[in-house]
């Protein structure tokens with residue numbers, strides 16, 4: 001038996017749009033009515049931690065009302081024939097809920113909190129968990145497990161490794177404006193086919209096959225292409 005082709009998929013907010021989670025750049029710099037830098041930056045958190053806790057409590061609660069869509073499901077189904085790795089900028093858990101088994105979260109996870117004094121100490125929480133700046137777990141004050149703007153992206157290094165080992169690389173639903181995530185493409189080996197599904201795609205180098213469609217429709221089309229071309 002030959003090894004399955006390694007399919008590395010980089011996803012952004014657009015893949016969750018059809019599940020009812022709003023994207024960032026489609027909302028004029030507001031994230032659910034809040035200025036992004038108030039709720040998603042290290043400065044914003046230092047200025048008003050209570051607001052930031054409240055904001056992520058709301059985002060976490062909203063996860064209870066959404067479901068994975070067909071695009072998430074197809075990524076899971078592709079595991080039968082491909083060695084699929086998902087690298088997501090999303091903080092929702094829709095890839096996991098759709099069944100994807102190898103998911104790397106570049107920007108953190110809503111369903112985790114972490115110790116303020118130790119970024120490697122995290123705890124899983126439920127959609128109904130509410131935290132405040134005073135909340136303590138095992139004696140540690142906690143914060144949302146989110147990579148804020150102005151902070152390092154610890155999972156970037158392993159993500160570049162995955163990108164470099166891809167036999168096929170796919171980008172879905174990201175504006176490609178937030179770094180370092182947008183730079184992952186540059187780690188893909190020369191000659192490796194790259195596909196980009198987005199109804200309003202950002203700029204990509206020549207040679208990338210752009211599928212100008214929403215994630216559900218674009219993924220259905222791409223799954224057909226992948227099975228015909230690479231199996």
Ligand code: OAD
Nearest residue numbers: 012013014017023024025089107173174175178200214215
């Ligand atoms: P953006 O909001 O910047 O981009 C969303 C992309 O999804 C755009 O290119 C849209 O055209 C596309 N899109 C919209 N609807 C779609 C659909 N139905 N199917 C497919 N694509 C669709 O989101 P990201 O690129 O993910 O960081 O943003 C990157 C980071 O910026 C986020 O991870 C977040 C944010 O600040 C943190 O939270 C740390």
